[in-house]
Amino acid sequence: MVPTKKHLEQYYSYLYKLPLFNNLTQKELQPLFETLQVRQFHKNEIVTFNSKEHSRLYINFDGLFKLTKIDERGDEIVLKIVDKKDLVSPMHFSPHYDVAADFVKKTTLFYFSQESIAKTMADHHQFSLNIVQYLANSVQSLMLSAEVLQLKTAKEKVGWYLVHSKINSTFELPYPKSLIAAYLGMQPESFSRALSELKKEGILLDNKKIKLENGDELCAYCDPVIGADCAFFKTPNCLHS
Amino acid sequence: MVPTKKHLEQYYSYLYKLPLFNNLTQKELQPLFETLQVRQFHKNEIVTFNSKEHSRLYINFDGLFKLTKIDERGDEIVLKIVDKKDLVSPMHFSPHYDVAADFVKKTTLFYFSQESIAKTMADHHQFSLNIVQYLANSVQSLMLSAEVLQLKTAKEKVGWYLVHSKINSTFELPYPKSLIAAYLGMQPESFSRALSELKKEGILLDNKKIKLENGDELCAYCDPVIGADCAFFKTPNCLHS
DNA sequence: GTTTTTTCTTGATCTATATCAAGGGTTCAT
DNA sequence: ATGAACCCTTGATATAGATCAAGAAAAAAC
Numbered sequence: 001m002v003p004t005k006k007h008l009e010q011y012y013s014y015l016y017k018l019p020l021f022n023n024l025t026q027k028e029l030q031p032l033f034e035t036l037q038v039r040q041f042h043k044n045e046i047v048t049f050n051s052k053e054h055s056r057l058y059i060n061f062d063g064l065f066k067l068t069k070i071d072e073r074g075d076e077i078v079l080k081i082v083d084k085k086d087l088v089s090p091m092h093f094s095p096h097y098d099v100a101a102d103f104v105k106k107t108t109l110f111y112f113s114q115e116s117i118a119k120t121m122a123d124h125h126q127f128s129l130n131i132v133q134y135l136a137n138s139v140q141s142l143m144l145s146a147e148v149l150q151l152k153t154a155k156e157k158v159g160w161y162l163v164h165s166k167i168n169s170t171f172e173l174p175y176p177k178s179l180i181a182a183y184l185g186m187q188p189e190s191f192s193r194a195l196s197e198l199k200k201e202g203i204l205l206d207n208k209k210i211k212l213e214n215g216d217e218l219c220a221y222c223d224p225v226i227g228a229d230c231a232f233f234k235t236p237n238c239l240h241s
Numbered sequence: 242m243v244p245t246k247k248h249l250e251q252y253y254s255y256l257y258k259l260p261l262f263n264n265l266t267q268k269e270l271q272p273l274f275e276t277l278q279v280r281q282f283h284k285n286e287i288v289t290f291n292s293k294e295h296s297r298l299y300i301n302f303d304g305l306f307k308l309t310k311i312d313e314r315g316d317e318i319v320l321k322i323v324d325k326k327d328l329v330s331p332m333h334f335s336p337h338y339d340v341a342a343d344f345v346k347k348t349t350l351f352y353f354s355q356e357s358i359a360k361t362m363a364d365h366h367q368f369s370l371n372i373v374q375y376l377a378n379s380v381q382s383l384m385l386s387a388e389v390l391q392l393k394t395a396k397e398k399v400g401w402y403l404v405h406s407k408i409n410s411t412f413e414l415p416y417p418k419s420l421i422a423a424y425l426g427m428q429p430e431s432f433s434r435a436l437s438e439l440k441k442e443g444i445l446l447d448n449k450k451i452k453l454e455n456g457d458e459l460c461a462y463c464d465p466v467i468g469a470d471c472a473f474f475k476t477p478n479c480l481h482s
Numbered sequence: 483g484t485t486t487t488t489t490c491t492t493g494a495t496c497t498a499t500a501t502c503a504a505g506g507g508t509t510c511a512t
Numbered sequence: 513a514t515g516a517a518c519c520c521t522t523g524a525t526a527t528a529g530a531t532c533a534a535g536a537a538a539a540a541a542c
Contacts, residue, residue, distance in 0.1 A: 069392070077391045077392055079387060093377075096469045097384075128366070131373055132373060139383065142384065149387070189501085224337040225337045228337045394529095395529065419489065429490070430531085432490090434492085437491085
């Protein structure tokens with residue numbers, strides 16, 4: 001899909017603000033931006049992202065999808081919830097690896113071809129650094145997920161997710177509970193039961209809004225990486241001080 | 242530790258062959274190699290790798306260790322088994338993330354400071370590309386681990402690991418069973434029981450050597466990424482054909 | 483080559499979470 | 513407003529793998 005001129009200006013200013021393009025000027029980015037492509041996916045569509053047909057870098061402009069793997073039995077893991085401004089780069093996968101993009105909402109993705117990205121990396125060292133930063137963040141968040149999924153109990157997983165929501169998105173659960181449950185590697189029933197356990201500790205979920213009795217109940221479920229973005233990080237009240 | 246001149250030559254030719262330095266000449270690498278540092282760790286030593294004190298890129302020259310996270314209860318996950326020639330780059334972690342390096346054998350690590358690496362990336366675009374490749378591989382192998390750990394049963398996990406060993410290391414289990422069990426997120430007892438299940442399918446482990454009755458019994462546990470390195474990949478006998 | 487230590491196996495039991503089943507809320511379309 | 517999906521919750525039951533315990537085998541130390 002080729003976007004209209006009018007939209008393009010709007011798209012460029014959206015892109016320009018993304019961390020991927022940090023410390024690069026509009027002028028430097030212009031040649032890359034001119035290769036921008038746009039594609040829409042409808043709700044419930046499922047697309048296989050492999051490096052053969054999707055040797056690209058995708059940016060979620062608007063919408064929501066999950067990156068998943070499904071096995072022969074139909075069991076699924078959610079590798080990543082891809083919200084607005086998030087990236088996915090099948091261009092970095094090996095030719096034999098693939099994941100499914102499962103669209104939760106109607107979604108508009110931007111993408112750049114592997115060649116455009118490679119050229120921009122060659123022309124602007126800063127862009128290479130940004131790509132490295134993006135991949136390093138991906139590595140770290142996958143390591144953190146592995147830790148959460150393997151070591152935490154159901155209640156701890158849910159508590160941990162609520163801390164994230166508290167710190168990032170102003171006390172609100174950003175997605176349906178069943179999506180979060182899948183991301184945490186548990187069944188919706190277990191998620192629900194974990195929530196009722198947390199209620200006993202003064203942590204209440206009222207129509208997706210997190211309500212706390214004292215305000216510090218979630219600190220027990222925090223980790224230092226997400227904690228660093230908390231207003232109370234390393235104050236006497238914080239566990240990571 | 243400053244290595245002697247005699248050792249240095251040997252070290253350089255070792256390094257030069259690593260994928261990290263693909264498509265770079267000895268001459269291009271010389272300035273980086275001159276900043277090489279070496280450190281030894283003894284068996285059972287545990288070191289916290291965080292980006293504050295370990296803002297470096299480590300290369301395992303000789304020995305074996307595991308990258309782990311341990312929680313308050315003492316439960317551990319193994320994020321990666323780091324064998325000879327493998328890399329770990331705490332320099333890419335956020336300042337608040339850390340992992341433990343738990344040395345299984347006496348180990349000699351090489352390392353380069355973040356500054357040396359950054360300079361080499363700036364001077365040689367190819368080196369940036371190699372760093373990107375290394376991180377992309379890390380992302381992919383973490384995604385694959387997540388899949389294996391979450392979706393597979395104990396027996397399938399062990400079968401999957403045996404396929405790896407079969408394809409990479411000539412039918413031999415490279416590490417103690419308890420280490421592999423930990424890497425697969427299971428107890429040694431469960432590993433042992435899984436092995437006896439596999440025995441019924443004609444898959445026998447005789448003193449770390451994998452013995453198969455017909456030769457194709459492990460194919461059921463293969464994945465396409467590791468499968469691509471198998472001699473029979475995409476032949477009629479292969480499940481991924 | 484014998485002892486000591488570590489690793490592995492096997493059996494009995496326990497437990498957290500999955501699964502199955504059914505009812506209660508919300509949201510959306512008409 | 514009313515019905516139809518869909519999502520969530522709660523209860524009963526099942527189960528894979530953990531834990532506990534003890535013995536066997538292998539490796540390391542002397």
